Amino acid sequence: MTDPVGIAPLPAVAADPVSLYVHVPFCISKCAYCDFYSRAGGEALRGPFVDAALFEAGHWSHYDLLDDVPSLYIGGGTPTLLGQDLVRLVRGLIETARLRPGAEVTVETNPETTDAALVAALIEAGVNRFSLGVQSFDDDVLRRLGRCHDAERGRAATRILRDSGASFSIDLICGVRGQSAASWEATLQEAVRCGARHVSVYPLAVEDGTPLDASIRSGVVPAPDPDDAADMMLAAEVVLTAAGMPRYEVASYAQPGHEARHNLVYWTGGSYLGVGPHAASMLTAEQYGRVAGAEGWATPPSSDPLCARARFTREASLEDYVRRPLADPGPVEFLDTDEVAREDATLGLRTVGGISTAQAEAAQAVETLAGLAEQGLVRVVESETGEARWSTTQQGWLLGNRVFEAVWTGGGTQRS
Numbered sequence: 001m002t003d004p005v006g007i008a009p010l011p012a013v014a015a016d017p018v019s020l021y022v023h024v025p026f027c028i029s030k031c032a033y034c035d036f037y038s039r040a041g042g043e044a045l046r047g048p049f050v051d052a053a054l055f056e057a058g059h060w061s062h063y064d065l066l067d068d069v070p071s072l073y074i075g076g077g078t079p080t081l082l083g084q085d086l087v088r089l090v091r092g093l094i095e096t097a098r099l100r101p102g103a104e105v106t107v108e109t110n111p112e113t114t115d116a117a118l119v120a121a122l123i124e125a126g127v128n129r130f131s132l133g134v135q136s137f138d139d140d141v142l143r144r145l146g147r148c149h150d151a152e153r154g155r156a157a158t159r160i161l162r163d164s165g166a167s168f169s170i171d172l173i174c175g176v177r178g179q180s181a182a183s184w185e186a187t188l189q190e191a192v193r194c195g196a197r198h199v200s201v202y203p204l205a206v207e208d209g210t211p212l213d214a215s216i217r218s219g220v221v222p223a224p225d226p227d228d229a230a231d232m233m234l235a236a237e238v239v240l241t242a243a244g245m246p247r248y249e250v251a252s253y254a255q256p257g258h259e260a261r262h263n264l265v266y267w268t269g270g271s272y273l274g275v276g277p278h279a280a281s282m283l284t285a286e287q288y289g290r291v292a293g294a295e296g297w298a299t300p301p302s303s304d305p306l307c308a309r310a311r312f313t314r315e316a317s318l319e320d321y322v323r324r325p326l327a328d329p330g331p332v333e334f335l336d337t338d339e340v341a342r343e344d345a346t347l348g349l350r351t352v353g354g355i356s357t358a359q360a361e362a363a364q365a366v367e368t369l370a371g372l373a374e375q376g377l378v379r380v381v382e383s384e385t386g387e388a389r390w391s392t393t394q395q396g397w398l399l400g401n402r403v404f405e406a407v408w409t410g411g412g413t414q415r416s
């Protein structure tokens with residue numbers, strides 16, 4: 001059953017340090033497929049948003065949550081739409097949170113707002129990594145996605161980032177109706193040449209309530225074909241691996257040493273605190289207790305000594321957030337130790353390195369995994385250190401949701 005393929009498990013991230021995520025909810029316009037919380041325009045709220053985010057981060061730093069921050073990620077939305085206010089935000093966050101030496105500091109950007117002077121100012125302020133939403137180097141595909149930039153603007157943005165010397169990642173979307181295999185291949189080849197050290201590849205997902213969803217329901221455009229998307233994901237793996245960027249997670253490819261450290265926190269059970277409207281957080285029960293004790297947020301169930309983790313998403317609208325940045329987040333999900341083990345196993349299986357047999361046992365998932373192995377979705381492989389680990393097969397990668405749902409059965413207890 002053991003298959004010695006020499007995979008390298010991703011480095012474990014200690015649970016105690018808290019990574020910081022800041023959600024910037026502004027975009028130039030809404031893309032057809034997007035269900036992220038962001039506002040087209042909103043100029044008058046941009047400055048007040050930065051003030052509120054800095055106030056909130058400063059507040060949490062008083063509770064020693066931001067003493068040893070391994071990674072800071074400013075996402076959205078389109079953070080670079082803030083211009084100089086983004087530089088102010090980065091400077092303020094770095095003054096407020098104590099970043100670990102060598103911490104990864106990432107800013108998301110989009111082609112239309114990637115400006116050489118702004119990029120230089122952000123690097124000067126402490127940013128060392130950018131994530132660029134290119135999505136495609138084909139104008140027809142970009143139009144179908146409702147993006148507000150063309151392929152040439154995407155190319156110009158990659159040149160700006162490459163010339164800045166900072167490490168950068170690009171996002172690509174596949175499985176778009178009308179996107180040919182040749183178009184996808186050409187986009188992948190440009191991705192390889194553009195200087196990115198990390199590429200994320202996502203199949204187009206149709207989210208409820210988006211313009212794309214409405215167009216499909218009304219028959220204006222056909223739904224994406226999952227088989228086309230699977231073929232394109234397989235093509236991406238071939239091209240990017242051959243270019244020295246092996247896949248290390250469901251959607252993520254990187255040159256060795258350029259894996260997204262902030263995302264690794266999500267997949268390895270690390271703690272993260274989300275600042276801003278609709279930002280998600282996951283903290284240990286002890287860390288959450290400091291927050292709840294101070295603010296009167298939902299308290300962990302005192303009768304449950306096994307309560308180990310709390311996760312929540314700030315429900316406030318942008319307007320409410322700007323008015324009350326410390327307001328309670330809405331429902332908080334508390335996970336006991338068994339649920340934490342299952343969650344960590346589920347998330348760990350997103351990575352190519354998979355999970356150890358000890359993790360599988362802690363999650364009481366060995367039987368489930370054995371059943372998935374019979375279906376050809378997972379297998380036991382031997383890591384570079386000789387450790388046996390459960391990992392998805394290629395089929396399991398493409399049918400990941402089946403694997404994840406099987407391992408994560410039940411879910412946390414909703415209490416507020």
Ligand code: SF4
Binds near residue numbers: 077110133
């Ligand atoms: S740029 Fe990103 S966050 Fe903004 S609307 Fe498009 S997909 Fe959504």
